[in-house]
Amino acid sequence: MTTIKIDSETKSQIDYFYTYERESYDEVLQKLIYIVKNVSRDISDILRATECEKEVPFPPGLLVVLLL
Secondary structure, three states: OOOOOOOHHHHHHHHOOOOOOOOOHHHHHHHHHHHHHHHHHHHHHHHHHHHHHHHOOOOOOHHHHHHO
């Protein structure tokens, strides 16, 4: 177990991610880490798709439609 100091504003922002009342900070932080890792992977996939779009001519705006 480790104690960390966080600003009250940071705590308020973390509190937004609670799913249920008795959820621990560790659970919330693990959830945020999971989200960040997956978003990073999705961004990489989007960038690769953009590179492929240069090689294979898709109709304009198709990538945007696929992302929605």
